[in-house]
Amino acid sequence: MSHRTTEETEDQSAALEFLARAENYDPRPAEEPVHIVTHGSHVFLAGDRAYKLKRAVCFPYMDFGTLERREKFTEAELELNCRAAPELYLGIRHLTRAQDGTLAFDGPGETIEYVLEMRRFDQDALLDRMAEDGKLTPELIEQTAERIRAFHDAAKPLSAKDAPGAGAGGIRWVIEENLEEFASQPEHFPPDQVATYTARARDALSKLAPLLDARVDAGHAKHCHGDLHLRNICVIDGEPTLFDGLEFNPRFACIDTLYDLAYFLSDLDVRGFPDLASLAFNRYFIDGGYEGLPCLPLFLSTRSAVRAKIMVSGAEAQEDPSIRKAMLEQSRQSFQAAQRQIEPAKPVLIGVGGFSGSGKSTLAQALAQCLSPVPGAVHLRSDIIRKRMFGCAPTERLPASAYNSDVSAKVYGIMLTRAGEALQAGFSVIMDAVNDRPADRNAIAALAQSLYVPFKGFWLDVTEEVMARRIAGRSNDASDATETVMLAQAQHGHGTLGDWEKINAGGTPAATLAIVKSRLDLP
Template sequence: MGHFSFLEEKKNMDQSELLKAMQDPVFYPEHPSRVEILKTHISTLFVTDRFVYKVKKPVNFGFLDFTGLSARKFFCEQEVLLNQRLSPNVYLDVVEIRKTGIGFTLAPGGAAVEYAVKMRRLPKDRMMDVLLQEGGIREETIREIALLLIGFHSRAHTDPEIAIYGSPQRISKNTEENFSQSESFVGACVSPEAYHRISDFTRRFIEQHAPLLRKRMQENKIRDGHGDIRMEHICIEDPIVIFDCVEFNRRFRYIDVASDLAFLAMDLDFHEARGLSRHLVRTYVDYTHDLDLLKLIRFYKCYRAYVRGKVESFNYNDIYTSDEERKAALASAQAYFTLADSYASSKPYLMIMTGLTGAGKTSVAEPLSRELNAALFQSDRIRKELAGIPLEEHRFESFDQGIYSPEFTRRNYQTLMQKAEETLKKEQSVILDATFLKRDDRMRACRIAEQIGVPFFIIEVTCPEQEVERRLSLRLQQAGVPSDGRWDIYQAQKQIAEPVTEVPTENYIRIDSSEKGDVVSRAEKEILFAVEA
């Protein structure tokens, strides 16, 4: 096995004799009718009629070390303790296994030679992965899971020591360990090109988002979480049970809540349930108002997919697995690495503002560009630059006259489009701030996005007329404002404005700038959700 410590394993009891004994129903006090065996890269599970007995393998992967008996006992105890948080009444006890003259037993007396976690057997037909295959997972179930996780994360312990694990340095330690431990699988499980794309994306993301990661630490978003929330660890009972948290290494459990959520979102993506994945993330963000989570979710989904690819690579490299199991593990590893690569292949996006003069387009576009790190090009500024006049100089010309004539407006929009295309090709997102009242102008922008292959959004800003009139009156009295918008211009624009019907609803965001609350955050959430979730 990739990072198996054979030398250390020899210091411990050979488990093969014990594992063979545990396959016999006679071994168990309840005398089950049969025993089913399941294996992971770190444990062997014996499934009886009513219970599951889980024995940890004496392995050392670097990130975990079960080679000593005392370590296996300790982590069995930790597993029972930590899983009480989301799966009470499932983890029952740590049982001692002893050796007698005639074999192994769970009966008392003598020194323990091994330990096992005893669990209540959960109904297989209620497991989330099984139900998904049968079409039994609905949005309401996803909502219940999201709310369960919100409650869990709000109660999960945090302190300065835990918060440190959310630092850019600690996150880099985890990701670099992944790349180091999977390097030997490049070529077989993951292509060299994908390996480098994923590693480059990961390092670049951590560097560029270091301030955000530190902000998450300060906001107590780093918690003692679960660490391994996948569908096969969720049982849809009443109440829902989420089990098998990470007990073997706290740095995989002391994580950003976004990372915890991302594992399940990635798992749903992997099983071609992207709609449910998006519903999970949207529900979580809608209830927690954690907008920054959307800026991190794709990064953490990439990380989680890569972790699963690495684990399946370990299984593929396990000399104790059958050829059929190795073949399945290889296919699974390749699929996970492919998914991670898709998350790493990020694209910029093009957003255009639309709306009548005075509606508040610029008041939305400017802060939105800062939050999304997008280049902002404004028609009011470009128009005056083309005319060679100072930005603060007003030109109160009639509608469709002078620098607002159809020909000058055409030049203005052409310049906007050129700047957008040049910037998008440099892989930076763009916001175009103009009225975009005509469908043809909006479609020109849409075609640029299609040609470059980036997402396209239309953000329409509206406002009640009484408020628009008040704003335009105040604007005329303000110095340094490039816009020449006036009430008569607003009335004229109303007559020619064409409704937005040319893009799908998920690419069209309509906001009223006069509403209470943070309308910019609302637009940001919809865009981030569409692009990142």
């Protein structure tokens, strides 16, 4: 899917001249409209509105070459994007020509173009801009992951015939397209690296083909967003909003839901936010459902490879040398990420235990991003699982009855089941719970032994005074534990730790993480 420029198939100059003048809008904007040109659209920012006109271009992957096709795909863009962002997409305006030749919005005469009207938003609200400005927060990323999951859950499953981008065939097409473009640009993509990468991608695809096709049969192929990177997500009225989904080619949008998610995770990883990628990953899978996880490394890597070639094509069209240089650097980083994300990984199981306030979840969350494969380990937190069992939000408090022994046994059972599923899918797992009962600790170690994966257990040793101070300082946390609960745990004790290593976790979170990483031989 080449992104090189091509000549327009029809003359749109009259429409562009009309849209470029403030006097043609009602209400009239205070300043002349700002004109932005992309490979497929002309966008005019006028006052509090944005007006999008599809360019009369015909690419192998995107054909807006006739007025009829521009009408069809403008209508499709409105319909599809109203699923996720109805507050942004306001309607379609007909650009008409009267008998005297004058143009107007929705006037008498023939329609010469179809213009999508959108609510304009502050560009600083784009997640890519927020990433550049250092304003992405864990809370926002978790909200976004929740929004993506809800969007996927609401979409209707597609058959194999209607989802050309899903299954083994869909991913095979992308891999081969990537190879073709990489091979044509050896000055940007070293042939030896391309050969190694492509061999790994093809090998992964060969192994995953049955699962990829089975996921289509299981209902995971849907009309997704299709282009779910940070620039296509913005914050509107405090909520992350997905917009500018792909409408023009089902091969790019009628895909596996995890391939859709992969672009978001890959973009975070490439931009240098592995912690946020890990957080988003675990929030999306907050209720388990790991059967598709073996596909995720290939999906991530393929998305990064696509971004690498797109950045090169985009750089070629830039007149500003600084912009061109920046885009080529993004391409280099993306291609490096594609190679890293597809590297084989061996899963490990890690148990983290300690009384309330010992820093278990802080450690587990920081450690998760350090484990392979990208975007990190599955972080199973007992507090979160318990809340989900009762249909509560993570920060909603539960009654004391939710912490009786029967409920706790069910929580640990769910954790063990999910840990087994994730490990078998090739992902490392961190089991984050008090783990003060020897039987629970032994069960975790036994799971690792049964699946022939390495296991390491850590008990976080902290004084009661420090744990009490940490509990008092909590806010918006999933733990309901009070100082009284912690003191009762400490009085009960943890029994013989056996193979679990006691770690002094009374210092800073960074110090505790450093100790654990050294024990795991992590860089």
